Amino acid sequence: MAEFKKVKRSENYSAWYNNLVEQADLAQHSAVKGCMVIKPYGYAIWEKMQAELDRRFKETGHQNAYFPLFVPKSLFEAEEKNAEGFAKECAIVTHYRLKTDPDRPGKLMVDPEAKLEEELIVRPTSEAIIWNTYRDWIQSYRDLPILINQWANVVRWEMRTRLFLRTAEFLWQEGHTAHATKEEALAETKQMLEVYADFAENIMAVPVVKGVKTENERFAGADETFCIEGLMQDGKALQMGTSHFLGQNFAKAFDVKFVSKENVKDYVWATSWGVSTRLMGALIMSHSDDEGLVLPPKLAPIQVVIVPITGKKEDEKALVLDKAREYFTALKAKGILVKLDDRDNMSPGYKFADYELKGVPLRIAIGPRDVAAGNVELARRDTKTKEIISAENLPETISNLLEEIQNSIYNKALEYRNSHIHTVNNWDEFMDAIENKTGFVSAHWDGTGETEEKIKDLSKATIRCVPLNNLQEDGVCVLTGKPSTQRVLFAKAY
């Protein structure tokens, strides 16, 4: 096991992040540009996220299905705005065969004879292939709604990538629903936004702002994009999930119509919504520290680790190990994800540091002294505190503490987020907040894309969202001084 190379969060945030991802065994760079290998420990966390999300999707009536990786170019270009939005980051399959290279023995070349009649686009998102399919599925209002989700990989050929936050290939889920009415589709869009927000806050312990994107930031092909925005520990915002109201755009592009109860033909209303492995990045950046990862108990692959500290005497050693196994069994029976690390070639100190690096929420150390006294030493990862407690009712104690840690991590992140929302009323205050205070800046904006662009050029900050249920108040735009009816949230973002 590698020694943790210390990189301080305060000194170089992005080096700290990269180092942490690699040292904690979450992921590593691969031989493919911009693509990562997600390692077992990292994937275990992703699987827990998937399980929680999948359960919520099913509870809200969705079913999983799977659509192809490839989208024929003619389908891809059907919805023009969507196609245009993604065009410059697409991987394209043009051939279907290799052959041996006559000039370079043992090497392969693309067989020019094997050119595809029509290029295939590796999906950057699946609206096109899915809506082309939905046309076959929908005839009457009785076929609606269609509530489908798929777990998939997509490819967006990014110029600059970062582990989990932006990779050329990433894993995600994309929900694609079809509805008979605009109201129903809008309700679905908002429902899924709530599902995401609930997941982010209660499972990931990351507070989020729910809001609406401006036209500039909207998903290509959507009439309205809702989002959840998180704030990372370096004061930059991260878009953690989006839910799009697609109107009838895709129905029109793919000619998907239905006959209503009144025997009237109309285009179908659509939504799509997704979250990706980027959430792993959000999780890491929201809670972790210089010692390594800090995981909320609800996503920790290991919630409690038991480290036996065996003495030199054989009989003592046996006693300690027996006790450790007893606690292990009791905790496991309670449904707690517990690991007993009885490797005898590692010192306790090494194990302590290693589980801290991996973000295991609780650590139980047990040695001869504790066995004799009926105690254990209990250490919390999030607060780095430890105490000797009685081992009586241990499963109960641990179970309660895990819950407390989950809340405590959330509250800490919430406090950080709330203390980093700065309300400003003029341009000097705006720039000062963006440059020096970091975080979200709540400011009046005149509502034009032009001003939004200008502010982005001047400050590198973008409008993250117009918060839902936003307070309506008269004010003037921080840049142009034109009238405004509400504040929006600006931030530098990932």
Place this chain on the structure above:
RNA sequence: CGGGGUGUAGCGUAGCCUGGUAUCGCGCCACAUUUGGGAUGUGGAGGUCGUAGGUUCGAAUCCUGCCACCCCGACCA
């Protein structure tokens, strides 16, 4: 994709300027002693020096192309 930097064992590095087949630490394997915050000793294994060419009797070292990563921009979930 533009500017700057880096690439030597699983990880971190020395050597490069001034060419002669590579240094040290951690980790790994064996044995022994250890175990309450990253153990110690002894012995051992591990290297196409990112990659492809070029210069040279000889290249980690000099030259060129390419690749990957990091930092700063532009683009984005």
